Amino acid sequence: MRVIFVGFGNLGRGLARALLQPNNPLQRQGTEVKVVAVADDRGGVVDEKGLELGKVLETAEREGTVASLGRPGLSAVEVIRETEAEVVLELTPTNIRTGEPGLTHIREAMKLKRHVVTSNKGPLVVAFRELSELARRQGVQFRYSATVGGAIPVLTLAKRLSLGDRILAIRGVLNGTTNYILTRMEREGLPQDIVLREAQELGIAEKDPTLDLEGVDTACKLVILANATLGLDATLQDVRVLGISRITPEALKLAKEAGYTIKLVGSADSKGLSVRPSLVPLDHPLAVSGTLNAVCFELEYGREVTITGFGAGPRETSSALLSDLVEVSQNI
Amino acid sequence: MRVIFVGFGNLGRGLARALLQPNNPLQRQGTEVKVVAVADDRGGVVDEKGLELGKVLETAEREGTVASLGRPGLSAVEVIRETEAEVVLELTPTNIRTGEPGLTHIREAMKLKRHVVTSNKGPLVVAFRELSELARRQGVQFRYSATVGGAIPVLTLAKRLSLGDRILAIRGVLNGTTNYILTRMEREGLPQDIVLREAQELGIAEKDPTLDLEGVDTACKLVILANATLGLDATLQDVRVLGISRITPEALKLAKEAGYTIKLVGSADSKGLSVRPSLVPLDHPLAVSGTLNAVCFELEYGREVTITGFGAGPRETSSALLSDLVEVSQNI
Numbered sequence: 001m002r003v004i005f006v007g008f009g010n011l012g013r014g015l016a017r018a019l020l021q022p023n024n025p026l027q028r029q030g031t032e033v034k035v036v037a038v039a040d041d042r043g044g045v046v047d048e049k050g051l052e053l054g055k056v057l058e059t060a061e062r063e064g065t066v067a068s069l070g071r072p073g074l075s076a077v078e079v080i081r082e083t084e085a086e087v088v089l090e091l092t093p094t095n096i097r098t099g100e101p102g103l104t105h106i107r108e109a110m111k112l113k114r115h116v117v118t119s120n121k122g123p124l125v126v127a128f129r130e131l132s133e134l135a136r137r138q139g140v141q142f143r144y145s146a147t148v149g150g151a152i153p154v155l156t157l158a159k160r161l162s163l164g165d166r167i168l169a170i171r172g173v174l175n176g177t178t179n180y181i182l183t184r185m186e187r188e189g190l191p192q193d194i195v196l197r198e199a200q201e202l203g204i205a206e207k208d209p210t211l212d213l214e215g216v217d218t219a220c221k222l223v224i225l226a227n228a229t230l231g232l233d234a235t236l237q238d239v240r241v242l243g244i245s246r247i248t249p250e251a252l253k254l255a256k257e258a259g260y261t262i263k264l265v266g267s268a269d270s271k272g273l274s275v276r277p278s279l280v281p282l283d284h285p286l287a288v289s290g291t292l293n294a295v296c297f298e299l300e301y302g303r304e305v306t307i308t309g310f311g312a313g314p315r316e317t318s319s320a321l322l323s324d325l326v327e328v329s330q331n332i
Numbered sequence: 333m334r335v336i337f338v339g340f341g342n343l344g345r346g347l348a349r350a351l352l353q354p355n356n357p358l359q360r361q362g363t364e365v366k367v368v369a370v371a372d373d374r375g376g377v378v379d380e381k382g383l384e385l386g387k388v389l390e391t392a393e394r395e396g397t398v399a400s401l402g403r404p405g406l407s408a409v410e411v412i413r414e415t416e417a418e419v420v421l422e423l424t425p426t427n428i429r430t431g432e433p434g435l436t437h438i439r440e441a442m443k444l445k446r447h448v449v450t451s452n453k454g455p456l457v458v459a460f461r462e463l464s465e466l467a468r469r470q471g472v473q474f475r476y477s478a479t480v481g482g483a484i485p486v487l488t489l490a491k492r493l494s495l496g497d498r499i500l501a502i503r504g505v506l507n508g509t510t511n512y513i514l515t516r517m518e519r520e521g522l523p524q525d526i527v528l529r530e531a532q533e534l535g536i537a538e539k540d541p542t543l544d545l546e547g548v549d550t551a552c553k554l555v556i557l558a559n560a561t562l563g564l565d566a567t568l569q570d571v572r573v574l575g576i577s578r579i580t581p582e583a584l585k586l587a588k589e590a591g592y593t594i595k596l597v598g599s600a601d602s603k604g605l606s607v608r609p610s611l612v613p614l615d616h617p618l619a620v621s622g623t624l625n626a627v628c629f630e631l632e633y634g635r636e637v638t639i640t641g642f643g644a645g646p647r648e649t650s651s652a653l654l655s656d657l658v659e660v661s662q663n664i
Contacts, residue, residue, distance in 0.1 A: 018633070025495060025496045025497065025498070029495075150634070151497070151631065151633065151634025151635065151637060152634075152637050153489060153492045153493065153637070156488070156489070156492040157485060157488070157489060157492075157639070160485045160488040160489075160655060161485065161655075163357060163361075163654075163655045163658040163659060164357045164651050164652065164653070164654030164655025164656070164657070164658050165357065165483070165651045165654070165655065166357070283620075283621040283622075285617065285620060285624070285626075285640040288615075288617060289615040290615075292617070294617075299483065299651065301350070301483065301647045301648065301650055301651035301654075302482070302483025302484075302641060302642065302647070302648050302651040302652075303483065303641070303642050303647075303648065304641060304642070305483060305484050305485070305639065305640070305641035306639070306640045306641065307489070307637065307638070307639045307640075308617040308637070308638045308639075308640075309634060309635070309636055309637035309638065310634065310635050310636070315633045315634070315635075316633065316634050316635065318633055319496050319497045319631065319633035319634040320496065320634075321496070322495075322496030322497070322633070323492060323493075323495045323496025323497065324496070325496070326495040326496050327495060
């Protein structure tokens, strides 16, 4: 299976390292992966016979780009157009307003009848329906497990639940950073700014944590999840969003005394899409601690099924991307 | 899709009711299900043009058997042999020592190249490898989601996790009855016998709760789960089993003070298979309350993924059986 990497930052390199490991999931399935091109924002390197991935990885880590190995200034779109491959891996950074540059990369790849595997929420938040329909028309596979829930196969689970049951509502704790902050505030009675600073030092929160704290990251994941599993055509504008900034340790204490915890919950149900701090019973499976994520599906027959796990982190994202690649290879 | 019901007790009738509902999952997929035979332990009724399922259900509920509609004394094996069908639903009661009568029914169905969907743990605990290989040799589908975790798609999840990751260990709270008892003991400090009696009155525990309390039911589910997902060839004899009879409210109280709860956990890892009361951190997703079940997969890349939901009950089992039927119909 010939694969093009578009974007070669932490995620791309993490995946490359996983592919270099002997007995990785694709090898176990008997699929030989040949990386025929790697493009980043400064250039691209192409070899239709298959790149030496170890060397590419080393160069990228040393120089911050693969450009010196190939043609500096070569754009990702040119790489996609000029290289024969079955799969395009779109791993560029997310832009939730325009979806770019991922949106253009994915459109281009699909037009050329390449399967697409992505970790990029932007294009899906901006143009879910367009891309799903383009994939269907072109007869290509389009997989994006890594965009929601990381190593937790939320989308696979939702698909199975929809087979023999009906999903009535989705509730998700979809952002590890805010969940970590709320957990520490609850356990230690500390104010939000102190916990946030600590989370930033630990690398759990980003330098600019606005998108996490204000619920926008949760809203993005909710949009993708709801579109993919409930057949909606929602965008970010359809979500009422309230972040955690007004949650105090006192509120968490009061909630706990009444048998609840407060979580930032993304909900999709007959009333629409929303993200807001919500009371969750302490003994409910959604009441996960620390950086854990959780998604609860409310069902017609099976009552509730909840899945929890780690939603972020390069290893977790690699796990999702590898699973998608294996599924693509099985269906080719 | 022509289907034979073998066994028409609570589960079979529950599923029949679900199939009679308009807009059920099979109809939504565009699959017409024609029930061509129903066999119970007193007789069977066959109509290759399709039975009137409503009438069969009514008779079974009134008379406790479908025999009067067809031929009293007609055996399930005869029904399987003499009726043309694509799918045999094996829903007879479980016998964990011999696997019978389900084992014979499943063998017979597969020899005739019929796909098999079952809720019966017995045959799988006794002869997992034999039946899996028979299914493979005969080119038929063999699905048994309803045997582990009820409405929780544990097996589908495990399959997906194995695609892009590697399952290193499985830990499961697989029995709702014992979990309910431990939860009540912990919350109210009540002794086990009092909680058990109450659970029996509520229909959560059976009149003879031995198999649940002694961990045998958990062990059966663990055997099926481990065989199906780790490629083992285990039987009940391979599981070290210890039930919850010696767990006291005092032990639960001490555990709680240290930040733990006690759950009856089935484990499969490099050390083998075991079922025993285990300390679980209160904030771990396995620490589910009441009649909930939970299964935690420990992974090479994705750390841990845990799924929780309701493992028992006729609606939950119907959900699993319907999902399996839909998947069979999609692959026919």
